[in-house]
Amino acid sequence: MSDPSGGGSAGGPAQVVLWRHGRTAWNADGRWQGHTDVPLDERGSEQVAAAAAVLAARGPVRVVSSDLSRASATAGALALAADLPVALDPRLREVYGGDWQGLRRAEIAAGWPELHAAWLAGDDVPPGGGERRTEAGARVLAAVEEHAAPLGDGEVLVVVGHGGALGAALLQLLGLPRTAAPVLTGLRNARWSTLLRGAPGAAPWRLLEHNAGAWSHA
Template sequence: MSHGEATRLIAVRHGETAWNVEARLQGQLDIPLNERGLEQARRTAHWLAEDCPDVVVSSDLARAQATAQAIASFNRIPLELDAGLRERSFGGFQGMTHTEVSERWPELSARWKSRDPEFAPGMNGDGESLTAFYARCIEATLRIAERHEGKTVVLVAHGGVMDCLYRAATRVPLDAPRIWQLDNAAINRLLHTSSGLTMVGWNDTSHLDLNAPTLDESADKMPVAAALAARTD
């Protein structure tokens, strides 16, 4: 980014899937949202209306696309897909639980859990190392931010991508243990300037109280209507 305006980034992890519930590694496999995930996506779409976002940019995997489509449709804004925002590939580990991986390949599992940045998961190292994954998704994020300079951009991606964004914004190294939350459909706020990424807010789930009355088209009528009326496109 040259010396232009800051870009507001609202990073959203996709809604819940059945494999999230089972703690099964999805990686780059295409797993759809479950019913809870669809409701989470809808609530997120309503909540973000007050931010008046300009565009949604999403991973091209189905669970992210469905979440992003809900946001884009409700807010009447364009949806772009970017494969650079895909989840990390776990190679042959994909489709398994952490327990299954540790039982079948204890040595590989131990190295994986140690967060060795150069370790490529999978039986034959056919997955993506943390180093390669981080480079891919941060490059994509910076490219998107620069393309939409000065705008409010909703990024819809995955838990691993959210982790990389957190580390980039807070300068936490890849091999440091994760001690922050990465909830499904949580809202994470960052700024992109010529200095890079800066953290504004993290893992906001206040919109996801599924015990509250279900949102319909009249829910939050005043703030949502006001936000949409403020748009010029």
């Protein structure tokens, strides 16, 4: 299987890196962020600087990001390291959490015990009356496929987004059932998954690595 550090070499399959933003104060506090625009904290900025150095070595040809600042700042670190512009796409935003946004996990579990349990089990429910996993996954999937379409052999696209939405899209990109959501470990802050474009007649995308990062502990 291809070495993920060797992206950008002619002749190999195109790669898409799904990169989650660095840590925020709300991440550290266990709050649901959703579409709330929360910036990176100091630790998050350190995380993305380290990760950007690793990803820049793969020679990406394009960087696309959610327009929320925690993602766009993450993308900006890579853009600086790789001397690339950042294209913003609001379709890459996190799952909209409705009434859950801004609340801690314990508060959500206490206020919506059945809905919260269903969400954790991977059921396709609207968190806080917001957006279903399949809905978020579909919009992120559409964005990824659109931005990946022009990739040539060996070219690398980095897509910067959010844990819930990227995870939902990853299932759809790999053709996995929604029920696989609890099995696939969620992306940690500033970590990424790498997909390889499949050969003609095969599955469109193959998973090369998951939850990869520039350090052993987030």
